[in-house]
Amino acid sequence: MSTSRITSSMIHRGVLADLNDIATRVSRTQLKLSSGKEILRPSDDPFGAGRALGLRSELDGLGQYRRNAADADGWTTATETALGTITDIAQRARELLLRGANGTTSPVERETIAKEIDQLIGSTKDTMNSTYAGRSLFGGTETATKPYGSASDAYLGDGGDIVRSVGPGVTLIVNTRGTDVVGDGTDGKLLNTLRDIAAHLRGTTPADSAALGSSDIVAIDRSLDAVLDARAQVGAIARRVASADWRLAELEENVRGLLSQTEDADMAATLVDYSMQQSVYQSALRAGANIVQTSLLDFLR
């Protein structure tokens, strides 16, 4: 200090100001330690606080995308299960058709086979009416309606897409429409084919018998192909969902790391700071007590 006279009030004020200053720093470090956060208020690091807001929003968004992906995964799994059943049905129908097409099969046996085909048509429609979390899987966006009624083979859903968003600007169509798998009873797809087969089995004309051995086999194979195509597509979607989820998990990890770097306190460094400030505080207290105590009065007799 360049001043020549040092007065008692200067010493008092100086000691007090220093103690206050150190105590403020100690309490701030203590707060950092107890909260584990570097940024407790925006003013602690305005830029960091703004950045942390952005990162937190991104992290929340990524978590939401992962939940969306989980929902998409559930949807595709349910679709895949239903399509597996449809495949089994189509294959069973093909076996029955081959048995029915055999020239030695009696009309009574054909009627029995035709009845089983009728049953298969029923199961196909039931399977196509399956739901995921109460929503029809195969009815497009008409999720509250069963896509196939018992009265006719007509498709009651719509052509809408069920879309899940699995990343910023990344949307996936997760649904498969009934018309693409089993058709609407008039388009040569599974339902149409099964109806034809049943009719031919019950038919008595030679043309019926001929159809069973030729065009129906072609038709059932084509119908089976359509089902398998749909399954392949669902599989592709499932893979995309899985890879999106994997990428989201990785991103989430990165953003979490960045957020932690931005707003979490470096515990080791903070603890070192804390013990250093503590010792400075204690020595300031001791020095203050000593300076404030002594004056010339103590030495005059």
Added chain:
Amino acid sequence: MPISTFMGLHTSLRGLLAQQRALDVTSHNVANASTLGYSRQEAVVQASGALAVPPAGMLGTGVDVISYRRIRDGFLDLQYRAQNMQTGYGTARTGALEQAEMRLAEPGDNGIAARLNSFWSSWSDVANAPESGAARIALIADARTLVASINALDDGFETVQAQAAQELALLTGDGGALEGMARELASLNSAIRDFQRVGAQPNDLLDRRDLLLDKLSSLAQVSVTDDGAGSIRVTLGGAAAPLVDGSTITWPAPAMPSPGGKIGALMDVSSSTGTIAAYRAGLATFAQALTTQVNAVYSPAAGMSFFAYDAATATLSLNPAVTGATLKAGSGSAPGANDVAIALSELRGKPGGPDDAYAQLVTRVGTEVADARRTTLNATALKNAIEDRRQSTAGVSLDEEMTSLIRFQRGYQAAARAMTTTDSLLDTLINRTGRVGL
């Protein structure tokens, strides 16, 4: 010219009296060592008029106390008051801005950022299950909470403004601190002038007046002119007319174009064009962006708006017609349609979107609070440095006073001894002279 036989006694008496006065002043200093605003004093002594003793020359006649001097540097006072004004301004401003910052509640789970996040997430949940009543009700609840927290923040900012306005009114209103100080200054002015008219130096009154000016300087920028006769004229905040002129005051206080100090900070905080008003404008920009961008997606599909923002009352509201039943998750009537919900959920974190507008507000508040705090710390450090220099001149050093005490005590003892010596000379003259043979 003959010299009185008893002159030595008088000379010693003068010494005794002067040392006694100096001791009194020292005691006064010690007594006031911790008095706020006290300036140390000293007895100014001077050799009293000498007697001409021809042909030897001039014979000293002792010492006189000619005045009691107040040791103080007026230039340091000016510097101190300038810094004290900065400190007053900074402290009041930091306090108000910290309150605004506290109301943001960021970063945390209760701030608007968290509400905004759950609002966007709710749209995603609706997109995942557009048929679900529960998801819709959760979304409406989240939207209501978001609206309520945005409106609450604006109310909070308004409260900070109102509190500043109230504090300002208490300070500068009738019967407030400012009027009290002005009246006390005026009465001190007239008392000091009366003393100075009769040639006295009212040191302790001057200290009180200086202390009052110090206090006043934390409220506003003070400029002081001395009229030379003991009175001062005090002008506040660059006003056209003085607040105190001699023994009269101008009340209500003249308008201050550049107030500074605590008054300046409170005026800025409470003003409709000040710092907090700018935060409210930032919040309004955010609420407006939220309303516009959400409605731009929602309205065409639903045929009704989602949010409404009333700029005049700065109030955001949820369209009451939007309920769990009427909420549209997708364009068209199919229950599984979710394109609207997806588009809305993708507003999250969009560059130039509502999140951006809010983050800008938070960063701005944070920067200004940090800045205000730093400026205040600097001003306080400077003020303390000047106060140290001032105390170095005007403060009481107990060590020094103890030394003076011994010095004057010894001086007194020596003067008493000189008097005793003169007395014994006189004893020789009066009692022992001419007694030869007796």
